[in-house]
Amino acid sequence: MKCSGAMSQVLNTMVWRTRRMMTPAMLRNELESVLESSVRSIWGDRIPDDFRAVVSGSNNLEYGDVSCQAAMRLAGIVKDNPRAIAGRITETLTGRIKGISSISIDGPGFINFRLSDNYLASTAFDLASSGLQSLLPDTGAGREVLVEFVSSNPTGPLTVGHCRQAVLGSTISSLLEASGWKVSREYYFNDTGRQMTLLGESLAARYSSAQGDEAVIPEGGYHGSYIIEWAADLSAELGTGLTWKRDRDTFIRFAEEKAMKMILSDLSLLGIEFDRFFAESELIPEAVTDAIEKLSRITIEGKSLVYESDSGKLWLRFTALGRPKDRVIIRDNGTYTYRMPDIAYHLDKFSRNYDLVVDIFGADHLDTSRDVAAALECLLGEKSVSAKLRVIIHQFVTLVKDGRKIKMSTRSGEFVTLRELINDAGSSDVTKYLFLTRRADAHMDFDLDLARKQSSENPVYYVQYAHARIAGILRTADEAGICSPVEFSGDVSCLLDGEYERELMRLLESVSVRVAAAADEMEPHRLTEILADLATGFHRFYQHVRVVDTDNSDVSEARLMLCRACRRCISDLLGILGVDAPDRM
RNA sequence: GCCCCCGUAGCUCAGUUGGAUAGAGCGGCGGUUUCCUAAACCGUAGGCCACACGUUCAAGUCGUGUCGGGGGCACCA
DSSP states (O other): OOOOHHHHHHHHHSOOOOOOOOOHHHHHHHHHHHHHHHHHHHHGGGSOTTOOOOEEEOSSGGGOSEEEOHHHHHHHHHTSOHHHHHHHHHHTTTTOOTTEEEEEEETTTEEEEEEOHHHHHHHHHHHHHHOGGGTSOOSSTTOEEEEEOOOOOSSSOOBHHHHHHHHHHHHHHHHHHHTTOEEEEEEEEOOSSHHHHHHHHHHHHHHHHHTTOOOOOOTTOOOOTHHHHHHHHHHHHHOSOOOHHHHHHHHHHHHHHHHHHHHHHHHHHTTOOOSEEEEGGGTTTHHHHHHHHHHHTOEETTEESEEEOTTSOEEEOGGGGTOSOOEEEEOTTSOBOTHHHHHHHHHHHHHTTOSEEEEEEEGGGHHHHHHHHHHHHHHHOHHHHHHHEEEEEEOOEEEEETTEEEOOBTTTTBOOBHHHHHHHHSOHHHHHHHHTTSOTTSOEEEEHHHHHOOSTTSHHHHHHHHHHHHHHHHHHHHHTTOOOOSSOOGGGGGGGOSHHHHHHHHHHHHHHHHHHHHHHHTOTHHHHHHHHHHHHHHHHHHHHOOOOOGGGHHHHHHHHHHHHHHHHHHHHHHHHHTOOOOSOO
16 A cells, blocks of 8 residues: 555654553453442442443434433442432542543433543544454453364264254354463364164165165165265275175264265365364274263262163163153263263263363254253362353254245255355355354244345345445545554544544444453354444445545545554455455456 | 254344343335535334243343244264
């Protein structure tokens, strides 16, 4: 980017200085602690220890930019009316708070604060120059978190349901990363047991049929047509002489390898990578046996947690742990049921000393997941588990095509794959974004007809368009020889005192706080809300305010800085979602 | 039978430890372009927040119950 004489003139006439960055989170924290100490200094020990003067955003411009409702809370405690309380609190703090230009008491007793123009401009500037992450609180502070997601067994391609989980998991991971966590993404899969045998046998059946032999896919086996292709590959590689009886392992391992490749390629469509693929076979038999041993040493009310039934099965007494049913953990044929290796897996995860362990599961795992958590709490102590384990359960997806819902069943081979979905929707960006427009715990109808529309009806394009528009402005500005300052000066705020500028700055200021909240709650759908707000805010600003104006270069430069802040904010957020931020559309 | 989720504008959905006049997109109606991307903007209509009771100074938000819808619950994973 080149800078003209006008620019250097501005640089000369303004006093640029470095300063300590004041983030929106710091401002709110400071505000809260000032309010709190004011309250405590007035009423002393009448205030409960857990009292907090919480500050939140105002939804109405007339009521300032941030507000505090402490006075209403205190009414019952100090026996006075809220407006009088608010008055006493504010008396003690006039002129003491950085970043605040005025304070008022409104309504039943809200204390409303107006952010100073200087502060607003400075946060916009910080966004423009250093990006969103520089304003986010460092919640993770380098602590380590393990996020497990997808964890689909290698039996076929990923489906629409896995797609939602993949998008959720990778976005939550990125969000945590942006908040200062060191994130490991892990994929757990079952490479042993009945399902793999069925898969291998299904492959063997397809393999035999291809050679004209009569062969039937086993009861409960896999009917997907992709296995026909694997069978062809298998005979091309190893010839036609294999039989299920003699070469079980060859069939199973070949199928597993093919399935895993399929899954990896599906994931790459979404741009998702894992740090580790953890196979169940790594736990068998030592880790699982060890876990059973630990559990069997525990007795609750005189009864052993692990017991054997007449038929030779081994049970875990979940009812003693507050769960509704006891469950079989070892079948009479000596194999483990799903829960047992999963408990061992979680013990393994906990033994690796992560500060936080996040599980992302579909609604079908709810019951098991609670059993696993109960077993963990029993072995490791309730406190250490509840403090570290975070389970996010998401509801299922229904596809809507041509206005009608598509029914899916998994094993039968009648399902829509992730790959088909992305092809049908036209791009992975659209798919990813739309999956994040709903809360994880809400059922979701994925509307393919909407996904295919390349118009403002489609929320992705609305946001991307805002980004492309800003990029266009920056190009125009560059050609006109205008660029925004590289250092911040407080003086710049007087150039941005218009209604639309302030509205945009106010919005930009709130973004990092909202993103931090989304990270704390692990609710990535809030990011699409924020993005939509940013796009709307920018479009509105653009419609009313001329940015590139060579006759008014100082104002133009200041406005350009807002544009850059907005663009950076949008692209950083889209980056967390893994969605492209195009410069042209 | 047990468990989970949902019920907010015509449709799809947001709604920040409970707070001020309940919001957005799409759809409807009416406008805006000699000007940096009209994939945009502005205005307008449209709501007993399923229902009842309770807690509270204050409930879309919390509790109990009722009704309605979706989903899950294996010795599959």
